[in-house]
Amino acid sequence: MGHARLAPGFSLNEARIGTVEGGESGVLVWKFDQLVAILTRIDEETYSTKGKWFLETGFGLLTGQHKNFDTIEEAVSWLGKYTFPDPVLSADSSADAAGSV
Template identity: 80%
Template structure:
């Protein structure tokens, strides 16, 4: 299990299957203060020695248009944490 509190305060992850290939790929929705800020996928390709690494599939806000590979999920979440809005945002009431 990933201890997100150690990586970036205010972040949480939701495990999902991302429909980028037939059958989908493992991935995580990255949340900060209940706001979706990024979608990360685990690379399942042998090419270029990238299998098992993580890819910023899409980002929102300050991450819009960014695409980047990471060696670990922890590295990916730390990077997202450094590049999203700097302060916690108010949590919307349900």
């Protein structure tokens, strides 16, 4: 995962996700410094899914979505299609930008 080529604006933080006893390997997916999803690494040899990624939870437009992906790059690319395109500026940052001219 260290050499994953991600869609623009995305970054990942490795984390232990408490979905099973002892937790499982996962990543927090950020887009423009906003947490948009949590992915876990699937570790089930029985179903030939070992090493794939699962969308545990998504936020915003991704709420309620669950999906498997073959690679982390595929997952982030898919997430890019279903998240807001650009960061939303708050009223404070908009006013700051207008006032700094």
